[in-house]
Amino acid sequence: MRKMPCLFYGKPAILLCDGLIGFDADEDENGMMMNCRGMFTCDAPMCQDCATWHGNIFFFRQSGGMETKDYCPLCEVLYQSGERIRVAPHRKDFAIPEPCLAEAQTDIIRKAHWNSDLNNHRRQLSSIQGGGQQCLPF
Ligand SMILES: [Zn+2]
Numbered sequence: 001m002r003k004m005p006c007l008f009y010g011k012p013a014i015l016l017c018d019g020l021i022g023f024d025a026d027e028d029e030n031g032m033m034m035n036c037r038g039m040f041t042c043d044a045p046m047c048q049d050c051a052t053w054h055g056n057i058f059f060f061r062q063s064g065g066m067e068t069k070d071y072c073p074l075c076e077v078l079y080q081s082g083e084r085i086r087v088a089p090h091r092k093d094f095a096i097p098e099p100c101l102a103e104a105q106t107d108i109i110r111k112a113h114w115n116s117d118l119n120n121h122r123r124q125l126s127s128i129q130g131g132g133q134q135c136l137p138f
């Protein structure tokens with residue numbers, strides 16, 4: 001992984017957000033997903049302090065190992081309020097309403113998502129954390 005600063009506090013990022021944006025897949029005319037090749041995730045670089053842990057993913061093949069599933073503060077806010085980064089309008093009542101996307105579309109959505117409530121969110125964070133933590137004057 002490239003060395004990047006945390007998107008939220010500027011510490012070195014050690015994690016990438018696993019918030020789901022959509023799928024690299026095809027859809028049939030009824031909106032059913034086919035040929036799923038992968039998932040597009042938020043990928044916001046973040047430090048351990050900003051990540052909210054959502055479980056472990058274990059790998060049993062090859063050398064084995066473990067990865068964690070972590071949400072950035074933006075995705076965590078969405079998750080807590082039952083919202084999603086992106087919902088395909090024709091699948092909004094489906095169990096998996098995230099849209100099927102191309103990489104280029106994902107890039108645009110990802111950037112908009114990163115920029116979305118960042119300032120708002122920072123204000124929220126600083127009020128939650130009160131005097132305990134030094135907040136940078138963004
Ligand atoms: Zn951070």
Ligand SMILES: [Zn+2]
Pocket residue numbers: 017018019042043044071072073074075076
């Ligand atoms: Zn995220």
